[in-house]
Amino acid sequence: MQPIITAQDRENLVSPLFKFDRQFWMTIAALLVVTLPGLALYVRQLFLGLGVTDLNRPVFWGAYLVNFIFLIGISMAGTVISAVLHLLKIEWRRPITRIAESLTVFGLMVAGLQIIMDMGRPDRLVNTLLYGRLQAPLMWDIASLTLYLLTASFALYLQLLPDIAFMRDSTPENAPTWRKKLYSTLSLGWRGNKEQWARLEKAITTVSVILIPIGVSLHTVTSWLFSTTVQPGWKSTILGPYFVVGAIYSGIGLLFIATAFATQYNHHLKGYITDTFYKNLGWIFIVMSFVWFYFTLNETLVVTTEQETLEFPVMAAKLFGEFAPAFWGMNVLMTAATWILIALKLPVKARSNPLFKTATGLVMTALAAVTFAALSMNIPALHASLVKTILLAAFIVFFILALLGLTGWFQARLIPSTVIASAFVLFGMWLERWNILMPTLTHARIIPYTTYFPTATEIALTISTFGILTLIFVIFYKFFPSISIWEVEAGRAIEQKNGG
């Protein structure tokens, strides 16, 4: 029987963790450049108060809370996807489980920061606990988030344990002593005997079962922050499942982007994370696209059709008003993402028709972008209904031709196309969270309507948030292998047993 983890594997998976090369420092520097301005503005906000944001009565929640819900969503999916694939014993999951589980933990950590950012006086956070009552949905959210963070961290640690022991035994001679001690301490004396493995497997399976309902509860409870109120646009029984669907959808998108980023960062990982993962998870991504569209249609259609006095102005603000660019932008992004994913599954054909040429697609994309911008901007000359109708028709034609023209390009590039679709989904889902929060807050019940637009502080802190998330990701994977080594070994053992 061949050795399952070869010297080449060690070179690919372990050696890069001990090389603090130029690429690593450049990445850290770039991420700090993205992150630090926001942090500096946060210090300013801490001194000057929330007046530096556009938050005011009745818009108490703005970009920070949109980020919070978005991050909770993308976090929810990582571990849930990993748990479901583990329980179903799906083999292609093995190389990506580590990244999926870690995204959950990092996402939840950064989501928690949003609450602190949203408080003018973060020192008063403790009051929510001292005076928190069980009837408050906010308390349910804190309970659910804390429990999910703890359980997801535990799941990640369980999954890491054999690999930490592997790192302990594979640390190069010249590695710093503190690093050897780190692996030695965290490995808890793991030896990998039969009984330890049996117990570890039982624990991983049990935690996988527990994680799925906790993950679903987390995002459902987050939606209850809104749907338990009497505010128009939020008072909906579908919000819970809608949040969960959106969470899984965006979580898959982030998983694709993180995996592509990891393989781009360490080219050797391409030998482990193969096209099979992109192709198979791509199917689930397509299914989630349709489920998400179904829920969006359901929410939009019901409210639009009933035209209830308080509810309809909120929906009208999304369909035709100040939130129309965000609402239709979200739908355009999701449609484009879904088409890209479907195109990757269609048979590749050489087409001579100029409509299917990449150049045509690029020109049409530019024209579609210009017409969309013209429709979104408040330009008086374009207010005439005939002009608007022509622009709208032109946009639809340009958009369809853009997707058709670029189909060949997408089909020839599986990973870049999946990453583009994922980026569209992530941006679209951020807009979806925006579209749930802001139209209601600015069109609240009884009190006069108002407006909200994030200030430079809120925009910079939003950028910082994603910088911090990436920074944690890069630093963590400088200390621990981004691919579960023992899972890969187990997969190879199964292949050998099956004669593969």
Next chain:
Amino acid sequence: MNFPMDEPLFQFFYWLVNTPGIGAAVIGLLVGAAVTVFFLTLRWIVSAKNESEEGLSFPPSH
């Protein structure tokens, strides 16, 4: 028909959901229980003794 709040059980529920600080106590209990279970699980896993066998790098069930 009696108003539910006449019943001691409902009075208890009312106290439970309306008393400041109870929420934190429940979260504390949840967190405490979760951390204890996770700690005990880790101890249970690593304490498995089987000295006669060599260490394996992946589960023997595969």
